[in-house]
Amino acid sequence: MNLIDIKNVSLHYGTRPVVKNVSVVVEQGEFFVIIGPNGAGKTSLLKALSGLHPLSAGDIEIRQRAIAGYSRKELARTLALVPQQINADFPFTVAETVLMGRYPHLGLLSVEGREDLRLAEQAMELTEVSHLASRRLGQLSGGERQRVIIARAICQQSKILLLDEPTASLDPAHQLRIMDLMERLRQQEQLTIVMVSHDLNLASTYADRLLLLKDGEVEQIGTPRQVLTQEQLSKSYGCTLLVDENPLLGTPRVSLVSEKIATAIKSEKVGS
Amino acid sequence: MIGYIPVYKKLIAVTLVLSLLLAFSMLLGLAIGSSGDASAAWKLLLGQGEPDPTLEVIVWQLRWPRVILAATVGASLSLGGLVFQALLRNPLAEPYILGVSGGSAVGAILGILAGFSIFPGLTLSSFGGSLLVLMLVLLLSNRREGNSDSLLLGGVMVNAFCGAVIMFLISVSKTSQMQKIIFWLMGDLSSVGTDTLPLLLGVLPCFLLIFLLAQPLNLLLTGRESASSMGVNVAAMMLVLLLTASLMVSLTVCHSGLIGFVGLTVPHILRLVLGSDHRILIPACILSGASYLVLCDLLARSLPSQGEMSVGIVTALVGAPLFIGLLWRGRK
Numbered sequence: 020m021n022l023i024d025i026k027n028v029s030l031h032y033g034t035r036p037v038v039k040n041v042s043v044v045v046e047q048g049e050f051f052v053i054i055g056p057n058g059a060g061k062t063s064l065l066k067a068l069s070g071l072h073p074l075s076a077g078d079i080e081i082r083q084r085a086i087a088g089y090s091r092k093e094l095a096r097t098l099a100l101v102p103q104q105i106n107a108d109f110p111f112t113v114a115e116t117v118l119m120g121r122y123p124h125l126g127l128l129s130v131e132g133r134e135d136l137r138l139a140e141q142a143m144e145l146t147e148v149s150h151l152a153s154r155r156l157g158q159l160s161g162g163e164r165q166r167v168i169i170a171r172a173i174c175q176q177s178k179i180l181l182l183d184e185p186t187a188s189l190d191p192a193h194q195l196r197i198m199d200l201m202e203r204l205r206q207q208e209q210l211t212i213v214m215v216s217h218d219l220n221l222a223s224t225y226a227d228r229l230l231l232l233k234d235g236e237v238e239q240i241g242t243p244r245q246v247l248t249q250e251q252l253s254k255s256y257g258c259t260l261l262v263d264e265n266p267l268l269g270t271p272r273v274s275l276v277s278e279k280i281a282t283a284i285k286s287e288k289v290g291s
Numbered sequence: 292m293i294g295y296i297p298v299y300k301k302l303i304a305v306t307l308v309l310s311l312l313l314a315f316s317m318l319l320g321l322a323i324g325s326s327g328d329a330s331a332a333w334k335l336l337l338g339q340g341e342p343d344p345t346l347e348v349i350v351w352q353l354r355w356p357r358v359i360l361a362a363t364v365g366a367s368l369s370l371g372g373l374v375f376q377a378l379l380r381n382p383l384a385e386p387y388i389l390g391v392s393g394g395s396a397v398g399a400i401l402g403i404l405a406g407f408s409i410f411p412g413l414t415l416s417s418f419g420g421s422l423l424v425l426m427l428v429l430l431l432s433n434r435r436e437g438n439s440d441s442l443l444l445g446g447v448m449v450n451a452f453c454g455a456v457i458m459f460l461i462s463v464s465k466t467s468q469m470q471k472i473i474f475w476l477m478g479d480l481s482s483v484g485t486d487t488l489p490l491l492l493g494v495l496p497c498f499l500l501i502f503l504l505a506q507p508l509n510l511l512l513t514g515r516e517s518a519s520s521m522g523v524n525v526a527a528m529m530l531v532l533l534l535t536a537s538l539m540v541s542l543t544v545c546h547s548g549l550i551g552f553v554g555l556t557v558p559h560i561l562r563l564v565l566g567s568d569h570r571i572l573i574p575a576c577i578l579s580g581a582s583y584l585v586l587c588d589l590l591a592r593s594l595p596s597q598g599e600m601s602v603g604i605v606t607a608l609v610g611a612p613l614f615i616g617l618l619w620r621g622r623k
Binding site for chain 1: 295297298299377380503505506507509510512513514516517519520521522523524562566567568570
């Protein structure tokens, strides 16, 4: 089933076009990753999906309904955004932050009931932050804070999770922890995950399908094997990237090749 | 859940304790004054002792309106401070420091000079003055995003300018109805000539409206996009809150002149004790802001050996050092 249907969408940032005529379909239960060089329009597209960026052309439909027709709260019950960071200037506790995810489900006075508390507890257990419940957000490490934001999104009970580079600035162990959590959530809670990432190897390992954007336009859509090819990546990113096979998984593995080596190889080829 | 007390339990406990504090402060405010015996007044309030007609007049006709005024003004100013701090994401924001109070005082004085009655003319001109300053402050903070010092500096300058305009207007006007300069510059609760009922009727709906927006305000503090993605209509909410808060502030300024730092002191102490949840902070701010100004006014009335001083002196004596302290801590 087409869960998210992006139809000929264009976006502008002021007068500057950032996304041009992009069409893509995300299916129910998919792990969908958006990649592309800096300034390709990845985050803008993600924001447009969550209703935070006005569309200059085209339409986005979720469950066959245009997002413009959703009320703010209704949209929040349908999809949850996990921003890279949230402001921690005001000292909310972890429990308070996670409970905020219940907001789109609450009435006028926004007082949480027992069921809301249970859901928050469950979300904190899933993301392994229960032991931090009474700590303040500002006292946590980057990885812990990211897990709290994800817990808040889970508590929101939306079936679609939108993530903006959730693993940026995390060490490999924390990156894996977040990504494995995403994978587990997708299976246990039947979530659909749309993620923006710069990490091509993470994308290769976890994604069902990839969207490669460049200068706001679709370069390619497909499985990691289809998209992550040496020619395609080197062309899109404007540098030499080596793609071979991950010996454990058989998925594409991307390695950086320094310019010096790249030139040496080229001249070698020309010479032979 | 471990480490979490349900909101309604916290709300009931906090409201109960702070209501008791307010009742106690008000009783003190009624009992103590420059004339009459405090212990006799205390007995009168508790319904004991001999009935004394003179004392009854002093307590119920002189002190009671003043205590009510102090409570209303205190509640409005602290709540105004809390709202400005949240919306501008700056713990040092406060109606007086931002110059919003000053703007509404200038508006009010122009209204008096134009011969407006207190409602709706004077209230509107004062509201207009506060909105004008607020717009200026917001433009400044948008222009220099992330630089909270420039916001405060702008506020200080607007404040100085408004102060000069106030003194200028009062000096050149010959209107007999114009009160003394000190009323407008330092704040004063002694001129409870006018009825405080319209003031109360004006600010109570503001209190309620702000309370209803408490949870969206919490979400907003985690970031605009974050709040928006969770279902908050950010632009509409900010507009409503800014309008409500400035209306509240300008209503109080018309009755009490410029009283500074209440909106800084009270929310700051409450946040230290109660945390950041505005569903708790808003009612707490209303109740303890009211108690705080009743007590400050009590000091202003009873400390000087003769006459009394402006309540604004007391609030500034407490608030300004706190402000400097906060600035000091923020620098590190």
